[in-house]
Amino acid sequence: MRMAGNLLRNSLNAIRKGRDGVSADALLAGKVRRMSLSARLILLLTIAVGVVMALGGYFILRQREEILARALRNELQAHAVTLQLTLEDSYRAGRIGDAQRLIDHLSENPRVFSVILFDENGRVAMFSNPLEAGKIVESPDAQRVIATGAPVEIVRRRGGSEVYSFIMPIRISAARRGAFEISQPAEFIKADYARARRDIALITLALFAAIIAVVLLVMRYNLLRPIKELLGGAKAVGQGDLAYRVVTPSGGNEIAQLASEFNRMAESLAEQRLAAERQAEGRLALERELRQSERLASVGRLAAGVAHEMGAPLNVIKGRVEMLRENAGAPAEKRARNLDIIGAQADAITDIVRQLLTLARPFNLRREAIEPSRLISTVVELIETDAAKSGVKVEVIGNNHHRPDVVEGDLALLRQSLMNICINALHAMAQGGRLLIEVAPEERRVNGGPFVGLRVSDNGSGIPPENLAHIFDPFFTTKEVGKGTGLGLSVARRIIEEHDGWIEAANREEGGAAFTIWLPAIPDDGRRR
Ligand code: ADP
Numbered sequence: 001m002r003m004a005g006n007l008l009r010n011s012l013n014a015i016r017k018g019r020d021g022v023s024a025d026a027l028l029a030g031k032v033r034r035m036s037l038s039a040r041l042i043l044l045l046t047i048a049v050g051v052v053m054a055l056g057g058y059f060i061l062r063q064r065e066e067i068l069a070r071a072l073r074n075e076l077q078a079h080a081v082t083l084q085l086t087l088e089d090s091y092r093a094g095r096i097g098d099a100q101r102l103i104d105h106l107s108e109n110p111r112v113f114s115v116i117l118f119d120e121n122g123r124v125a126m127f128s129n130p131l132e133a134g135k136i137v138e139s140p141d142a143q144r145v146i147a148t149g150a151p152v153e154i155v156r157r158r159g160g161s162e163v164y165s166f167i168m169p170i171r172i173s174a175a176r177r178g179a180f181e182i183s184q185p186a187e188f189i190k191a192d193y194a195r196a197r198r199d200i201a202l203i204t205l206a207l208f209a210a211i212i213a214v215v216l217l218v219m220r221y222n223l224l225r226p227i228k229e230l231l232g233g234a235k236a237v238g239q240g241d242l243a244y245r246v247v248t249p250s251g252g253n254e255i256a257q258l259a260s261e262f263n264r265m266a267e268s269l270a271e272q273r274l275a276a277e278r279q280a281e282g283r284l285a286l287e288r289e290l291r292q293s294e295r296l297a298s299v300g301r302l303a304a305g306v307a308h309e310m311g312a313p314l315n316v317i318k319g320r321v322e323m324l325r326e327n328a329g330a331p332a333e334k335r336a337r338n339l340d341i342i343g344a345q346a347d348a349i350t351d352i353v354r355q356l357l358t359l360a361r362p363f364n365l366r367r368e369a370i371e372p373s374r375l376i377s378t379v380v381e382l383i384e385t386d387a388a389k390s391g392v393k394v395e396v397i398g399n400n401h402h403r404p405d406v407v408e409g410d411l412a413l414l415r416q417s418l419m420n421i422c423i424n425a426l427h428a429m430a431q432g433g434r435l436l437i438e439v440a441p442e443e444r445r446v447n448g449g450p451f452v453g454l455r456v457s458d459n460g461s462g463i464p465p466e467n468l469a470h471i472f473d474p475f476f477t478t479k480e481v482g483k484g485t486g487l488g489l490s491v492a493r494r495i496i497e498e499h500d501g502w503i504e505a506a507n508r509e510e511g512g513a514a515f516t517i518w519l520p521a522i523p524d525d526g527r528r529r
Contacts, residue, residue, distance in 0.1 A: 305475025428460025
């Protein structure tokens with residue numbers, strides 16, 4: 001009922017808007033399209049039933065009116081025939097008083113309006129309804145009936161209402177013929193008609209109510225509830241709950257089929273997800289295995305590297321020790337030389353162990369604010385002599401980029417890192433060249449934080465492209481035995497990564513290699529003093 005009220009309100013609103021200029025029909029059509037399913041069904045069914053009931057009611061009423069009119073006429077005719085016989089009897093027997101009594105008697109019947117008796121001239125002789133008959137003196141209709149002897153049936157207005165009249169001839173004596181008119185109000189038909197109309201209207205209203213109730217119930221239990229269930233299912237599945245199953249309504253109708261199809265779909269999705277998860281797990285396990293074997297391989301490489309690097313000095317030591325043991329009586333000078341060699345080889349081993357420890361141990365950084373140019377100049381001091389020996393010209397470009405950035409870190413470790421890179425550059429330019437150490441002109445940003453770069457460029461041999469991926473691996477070296485351990489760059493990288501930075505290595509277009517150390521920068525004014 002509330003819905004019907006809404007409907008009515010909607011329609012009224014639509015009509016009101018229509019008056020403001022927009023077509024009410026178009027608005028109503030738009031509303032119907034946007035209405036809920038139940039409202040639309042109710043509206044359409046109501047219209048259909050309304051039209052059918054209006055047409056059916058019209059025909060039923062028409063028929064009923066006709067039947068009633070006929071019944072009324074038949075009744076009137078029966079009265080008329082009885083009255084004719086009785087009146088003729090009374091006249092024949094000379095008992096005119098009986099006629100008057102009969103007329104009075106008849107007019108007591110509420111369904112008889114009046115009875116008027118006319119003499120042979122068509123003038124009123126007797127009447128039952130003084131009010132009416134008083135106004136009539138002569139009746140042309142009665143005169144015609146008297147003249148022809150044939151009864152007449154007419155409809156006329158009397159006393160403000162419609163009446164059916166029947167005029168019948170009567171034989172007053174052998175030579176004389178009179179007539180009488182018996183009338184019946186048509187009100188009965190009108191009242192009956194109104195009652196029938198009211199009944200039809202009530203039935204229509206009851207039908208409307210039944211339609212609304214049935215539509216609402218059917219929609220609610222057969223459509224809306226399962227659809228709500230399906231919506232809930234779709235939402236749950238959409239949010240990843242593939243175990244969700246909707247309740248399948250009984251009856252096997254389309255909605256039930258849809259619900260079971262939905263459940264089947266969710267099931268197949270769940271299966272697919274399970275398969276995908278299994279696949280991913282398999283991939284993960286494979287990756288884990290791969291990483292494990294990689295780790296094992298790198299441990300093996302490291303062990304091989306250590307064995308290789310330490311093997312040579314240990315062999316030398318062993319040889320010299322044997323020499324000393326076998327030639328106990330050797331001159332002191334020779335013995336001292338052997339001992340020196342043993343000491344130098346032990347130093348080499350110590351150096352390798354120290355570097356290995358640098359790679360493995362946790363750092364305890366002693367941080368301080370360092371200006372890049374200061375770091376560069378301390379390194380230049382350390383390599384100057386070696387550079388001069390190889391005929392390498394060392395150039396420094398300080399921080400002239402108007403960015404007074406400083407880095408924060410452990411000066412000794414950063415120096416070692418930069419040194420390792422510079423020494424490699426010197427090794428690459430054994431026949432002389434130019435070594436450039438500078439603060440990189442460009443600035444890098446990672447996660448919004450600025451990084452300052454220290455770049456070491458040489459014009460030496462450069463790095464073969466196939467080696468680029470390995471130069472930072474421990475014990476990777478291209479140098480001959482005794483020249484390099486392959487630990488310099490891995491130590492340098494470890495130190496820089498401990499400072500939250502990274503190292504980039506590249507070949508230069510003009511020949512040679514360039515290494516850049518990137519370190520997080522702190523603005524000059526923000527540094528701790
Ligand atoms: P090592 O210097 O002991 O060989 P590193 O780890 O320092 O070990 O270097 C690894 C390798 O990287 C070197 O053997 C060399 O082949 C290559 N390399 C490093 N720096 C340069 C450079 N500036 N130019 C050419 N090759 C380089």
